Amino acid sequence: xxxxxxxxxxxxxxxxxxxxxxxxxxxxxxxxxxxxxxxxxxxxxxxxxxxxxxxxxxxxxxxxxxxxxxxxxxxxxxxxxxxxxxxxxxxxxxxxxxxxxxxxxxxxxxxxxxxxxxxxxxxxxxxxxxxxxxxxxxxxxxxxxxxxxxxxxxxxxxxxxxxxxxxxxxxxxxxxxxxxxxxxxxxxxxxxxxxxxxxxxxxxxxxxxxxxxxxxxxxxxxxxxxxxxxxxxxxxxxxxxxxxxxxxxxxxxxxxxxxxxxxxxxxxxxxxxxxxxxxxxxxxxxxxxxxxxxxxxxxxxxxxxxxxxxxxxxxxxxxxxxxxxxxxxxxxxxxxxxxxxxxxxxxxxxxxxxxxxxxxxxxxxxxxxxxxxxxxxxxxxxxxxxxxxxxxxxxx
Numbered sequence: 001x002x003x004x005x006x007x008x009x010x011x012x013x014x015x016x017x018x019x020x021x022x023x024x025x026x027x028x029x030x031x032x033x034x035x036x037x038x039x040x041x042x043x044x045x046x047x048x049x050x051x052x053x054x055x056x057x058x059x060x061x062x063x064x065x066x067x068x069x070x071x072x073x074x075x076x077x078x079x080x081x082x083x084x085x086x087x088x089x090x091x092x093x094x095x096x097x098x099x100x101x102x103x104x105x106x107x108x109x110x111x112x113x114x115x116x117x118x119x120x121x122x123x124x125x126x127x128x129x130x131x132x133x134x135x136x137x138x139x140x141x142x143x144x145x146x147x148x149x150x151x152x153x154x155x156x157x158x159x160x161x162x163x164x165x166x167x168x169x170x171x172x173x174x175x176x177x178x179x180x181x182x183x184x185x186x187x188x189x190x191x192x193x194x195x196x197x198x199x200x201x202x203x204x205x206x207x208x209x210x211x212x213x214x215x216x217x218x219x220x221x222x223x224x225x226x227x228x229x230x231x232x233x234x235x236x237x238x239x240x241x242x243x244x245x246x247x248x249x250x251x252x253x254x255x256x257x258x259x260x261x262x263x264x265x266x267x268x269x270x271x272x273x274x275x276x277x278x279x280x281x282x283x284x285x286x287x288x289x290x291x292x293x294x295x296x297x298x299x300x301x302x303x304x305x306x307x308x309x310x311x312x313x314x315x316x317x318x319x320x321x322x323x324x325x326x327x328x329x330x331x332x333x334x335x336x337x338x339x340x341x342x343x344x345x346x347x348x349x350x351x352x353x354x355x356x357x358x359x360x361x362x363x364x365x366x367x368x369x370x371x372x373x374x375x376x377x378x379x380x381x382x383x384x385x386x387x388x389x390x391x392x393x394x395x396x
Contacts, residue, residue, distance in 0.1 A: 013035070015360070017044060032361070145182050152183070154166075164178075206303075207303045225295075233255075235331050245350075245351050250359060251265050251266075259373060263284075265277040272306045276306050289316065296318075296319070302320070
């Protein structure tokens, strides 16, 4: 059974079908996106139910029902836990958690005897805690903090390592890590600010090695964006364009073998979830992708923990280029250049919805199925992949 199409892809196809020009049939739209007419008809009926134009149970109602059932089961479990734990906690004594409350009640005029009797506490341990409310560890921490603060006040230009040295000489030994923890918690920074990059931002470090760079016999390095079969090397990046409502961001993933856009996501905000959703859509459409290399730049979206976890979840291998070097991802930049010339810069866009439909239509209908590429032998990406898959099936 084939895997279901990503939700974002289905919504985009429905948008294009509803906004189609006069004379364009549903069958033609389905052909442009590589799906059957009956499949598109089912998606349109489901969309009508969601919009309230057709009777039926919407996905929101189904989700609410599932959520209510889930909450009901959770409440039953919580009640059972409370019922069994009531007897246990009735016998448990947590004096250190209750002593501050006894002290506050005493300040309000309630006798200690009454508070301890209600809370089932002994008065002797409470008075011992009242005499020594601060532990030895907390006292040592305070002495270390005082020594570091004195050193910071005398020499504001010192960093945490030099402050630790001054504190040790003052009789408060500690490690550099402890000094860093105390100074950072209290905000005792050196007066010498760090150098800032352009625009006040410094590019983050690469979280993956560059797996697309090769070195020739003379020691010169260059990038090679080629693969012998699909799902061996993917390239990804993010582009943006303005509309009257604001910016619209597109994260696309391109297969280096066929040049096909295997996954994309479009949103009004450039967050890490934009890159993660594009990767999830590509993984859902392509099937077996374990071991595929995903090459990107050093954008924060691709360095995020969410994106790295998504790579690990699908058993993909990350790759990153250098900072401020467009050539390190030239193949993806060329696709965005085509998109810019053919769609984005052709006219001004009033709404994000209008631009989204134009981008999706150009990718699925024109770029994938009509635009022939010389490097593919004058074939379209879809035609090239069809031939490749047949050859691989015969070889197997």
